[in-house]
Amino acid sequence: MRKKIDSAFSVLIYLLTACSIMALGFVIYFIVKEALPLFQEVSLSEFLLGKRWMPIDYTGTTAFGIFNFIVATVYVSFTAIILAVGIGLGASVFLSCVATESMCGILYPFVDLLAGIPSVVYGFIGLQVLVRIFLKAGVRTGTCVLAAGILLAVMLLPFLVSSCSETIRKEKKKYEAAAAALGIGRWYAIATIILPASWKNILLSMILAIGRAMGETMAVMMVMGNANLFPRLLGKSESIASVIALEMGTAEYGSTHYHALYGAGLVLMLLLFIINIGINMLRRRIVSNQGRDAE
Amino acid sequence: MEELIKLENVGVSYDGKPILKDVSMNIYPNRITAIMGPSGCGKTTLLRTMNGLLWEEPGAEVLGQLLLHGKNIREIPVEALRKQVGLVFQTPSPFPFSIYKNMTYALKYYGERDKNKLQEAVTEKLKMAGLYEEVKDELNKSALKLSGGQKQRLCIARALTVEPEVLLLDEPCSALDVRSSAVIEAMLTELKKKYTIVIVTHNIAQAKRIADDVAFVFEGRLVEYGKAGELFQDPKEKETRSFLDGIYG
Amino acid sequence: MRWLGNLIKAWAYISFALVCAVILFLFGFVFYRGAGTISMEFLTEAPRGLILGEEGGIFPAIIGSLMFTGTALVLGGIPAIATALFVVFYCSNRYLEEGIHLVIQCISGIPSIVLGLFAYSFLVRDLDFGRCIFSAGVALAIMILPFIEVRAEKAFREVPVHIVQSSYALGCSRLYTISRIILPSCRGELVSGLILGGCYAMGATAPMIFTGAVAYAAVPDSLFAPAMALPLHLYLLVAQGATSMDTAYGTAFVMMAIILISNLLATVYARRSEKRWKNS
Numbered sequence: 001m002r003k004k005i006d007s008a009f010s011v012l013i014y015l016l017t018a019c020s021i022m023a024l025g026f027v028i029y030f031i032v033k034e035a036l037p038l039f040q041e042v043s044l045s046e047f048l049l050g051k052r053w054m055p056i057d058y059t060g061t062t063a064f065g066i067f068n069f070i071v072a073t074v075y076v077s078f079t080a081i082i083l084a085v086g087i088g089l090g091a092s093v094f095l096s097c098v099a100t101e102s103m104c105g106i107l108y109p110f111v112d113l114l115a116g117i118p119s120v121v122y123g124f125i126g127l128q129v130l131v132r133i134f135l136k137a138g139v140r141t142g143t144c145v146l147a148a149g150i151l152l153a154v155m156l157l158p159f160l161v162s163s164c165s166e167t168i169r170k171e172k173k174k175y176e177a178a179a180a181a182l183g184i185g186r187w188y189a190i191a192t193i194i195l196p197a198s199w200k201n202i203l204l205s206m207i208l209a210i211g212r213a214m215g216e217t218m219a220v221m222m223v224m225g226n227a228n229l230f231p232r233l234l235g236k237s238e239s240i241a242s243v244i245a246l247e248m249g250t251a252e253y254g255s256t257h258y259h260a261l262y263g264a265g266l267v268l269m270l271l272l273f274i275i276n277i278g279i280n281m282l283r284r285r286i287v288s289n290q291g292r293d294a295e
Numbered sequence: 296m297e298e299l300i301k302l303e304n305v306g307v308s309y310d311g312k313p314i315l316k317d318v319s320m321n322i323y324p325n326r327i328t329a330i331m332g333p334s335g336c337g338k339t340t341l342l343r344t345m346n347g348l349l350w351e352e353p354g355a356e357v358l359g360q361l362l363l364h365g366k367n368i369r370e371i372p373v374e375a376l377r378k379q380v381g382l383v384f385q386t387p388s389p390f391p392f393s394i395y396k397n398m399t400y401a402l403k404y405y406g407e408r409d410k411n412k413l414q415e416a417v418t419e420k421l422k423m424a425g426l427y428e429e430v431k432d433e434l435n436k437s438a439l440k441l442s443g444g445q446k447q448r449l450c451i452a453r454a455l456t457v458e459p460e461v462l463l464l465d466e467p468c469s470a471l472d473v474r475s476s477a478v479i480e481a482m483l484t485e486l487k488k489k490y491t492i493v494i495v496t497h498n499i500a501q502a503k504r505i506a507d508d509v510a511f512v513f514e515g516r517l518v519e520y521g522k523a524g525e526l527f528q529d530p531k532e533k534e535t536r537s538f539l540d541g542i543y544g
Numbered sequence: 545m546r547w548l549g550n551l552i553k554a555w556a557y558i559s560f561a562l563v564c565a566v567i568l569f570l571f572g573f574v575f576y577r578g579a580g581t582i583s584m585e586f587l588t589e590a591p592r593g594l595i596l597g598e599e600g601g602i603f604p605a606i607i608g609s610l611m612f613t614g615t616a617l618v619l620g621g622i623p624a625i626a627t628a629l630f631v632v633f634y635c636s637n638r639y640l641e642e643g644i645h646l647v648i649q650c651i652s653g654i655p656s657i658v659l660g661l662f663a664y665s666f667l668v669r670d671l672d673f674g675r676c677i678f679s680a681g682v683a684l685a686i687m688i689l690p691f692i693e694v695r696a697e698k699a700f701r702e703v704p705v706h707i708v709q710s711s712y713a714l715g716c717s718r719l720y721t722i723s724r725i726i727l728p729s730c731r732g733e734l735v736s737g738l739i740l741g742g743c744y745a746m747g748a749t750a751p752m753i754f755t756g757a758v759a760y761a762a763v764p765d766s767l768f769a770p771a772m773a774l775p776l777h778l779y780l781l782v783a784q785g786a787t788s789m790d791t792a793y794g795t796a797f798v799m800m801a802i803i804l805i806s807n808l809l810a811t812v813y814a815r816r817s818e819k820r821w822k823n824s
Contacts, residue, residue, distance in 0.1 A: 006717040016626030021647050023686050027662045034665050090559025109811040116803040118747025120775040121796050187549030215655030217750040241657045248754045265658045276653035353636045377715035388706040391729050401714040
């Protein structure tokens, strides 16, 4: 009897694990399935490189070019990471080199609060605070790429801080004692030995963060203006995710517009897969290289 | 005397790398067999071939035959095998429960529900392990709060609750102080009257004190095997002699 | 060159102070502006008013969010923990293990809006469930699956190997070992992971916009009905402009309060697990 329960449980575990794995397959399948019909009407290059996005033909023909959206997504994510890295890296140095073990027990969860704030709340605060500031500063409606960049930067902070501080902590363990034995001041050692040793992993974390920024929907949607324009810092633009979110409601099921939105989703998903898998492969190569060097 | 466990040309490799090669030996009942050798020579691996834990490990490949009471241990259902052959690890590993719960853990698994029988078993095995007097008033205390030596004795008592025939111990005293080791050695010498003991140790003095039979393993091979008295007095192989003289660590 | 060290030190301190300032500002701003709107009525009544939501409360949205989150936790949390159990205790093939890690990583990389697209095509349309809590729940479940799986795996791996093997050595099955030793001792971290995962699901708007969350609905009576949700409600209030700002702040207040309390609970729970192995 007991044996039967044991095997039944094992089977359950196997099934549930299979479900988790198949989820990925299902998602990819359905996105591709709904996106493919698009390419019977619009060519791939037209889709990816076209600058006109006119899903409903008010005058003339419809067009489905997501070039501006792709560029805007990448542009705002880069802006975000550039803004975030200075403070994020500094804060991770603080957490890994200054904070004691018990302080970290409180500080890490504290910084993690940033990760818990929903995207829509960020967008809301962005509208109430950032956009007003930009309005006063003279930007036409206040909504712009820079505002979205700043918001995204704040949203990326917890991720950057936690992954960078982990990296720095590892390097610190390796070199701290040796540096101290040579009489080098602690902060000098951090500046000239530990930080430079971590730069590869920090760079990888940054690229992963860019990936996360690209997937953000609500916050960006609420403060970027949502106009199909080539992104400029103080101009309006629209990210891929925003297009999908805004237009799915009105796209007719089965229309080219509908398929185009899935196509855009597919592009976004592929971008993120490439970044995630690529970076993690690189990371593993760095770790194994370090292991070899240490032998 | 008929052997209890018979190893025939047993070899083990991890991910293709051979750890043990061609080991053939017997374990006789109601005796203490010590497996000795320098660090990393494969003695722990040899021990683990005897209770079936080894083929759960990823990448491990076991060659040759192991017989328990003449039966191939691969044909014995794993649960029955582990009931007959118990294993105590090097690091004392009490479960994060009370002492009492640690002792009844396996019994409850096998279906024993009678509170009296459970209590009896707990008392009996704790006495066998020489731990009863020290903890009899505190059976509900967390086992994690015991000292190292006490934890190890608890683990031995716990292994005894399933009434194994053979008890395998992997360097049980290496993490303990001298006094605890002495207590455990005395306990093992008592236990062999009822059980068969196989103990891995790198401590030559310990083996001299308690072993009846000794197997010397070096670099994955069984170099020499025989009665303790004879092996220590007059080792036949060069490596054995060097080990006993303290040349290998 | 000694000044370089001091410069870095100053940079570290200032950066961290800035981060703390931002966190305090974000919470403070919302709590300050939203406190005025919070009242028992607000929390327990349905939205009213000429322009929907400018008066009345957010009760249906709170219930809706709870149901979305609950569905996501059940549909996502259980497979996540099962996968973690599989990888740590059942899987003997290293390639399989790495493969599973790769898949989980890919899933974590799927943008939340794409999950919404998936759920729409599969559940809302193909399976004809329509817009409902279940459809959105599946999208949310996939979103939080990697998060919970990674935390669960980390917790399971912290159980010392010799403890697990001692249980096997007694002849006990994996199920017995898992249910008597592993799960109870990892309970803190598992609960903490589920709380944080739930929080994450509760705040996500994108997966539910066109799969289950709607602008106005009664308190849902089944999983296959659409429902209101806090994040979508906030967004719609904001989109409506100035008249609904008070309610918007109130809604944001409720959401931030939930985040704060959940994080606190999660940290406390996770701490409990940590101490378990420190004694031995």
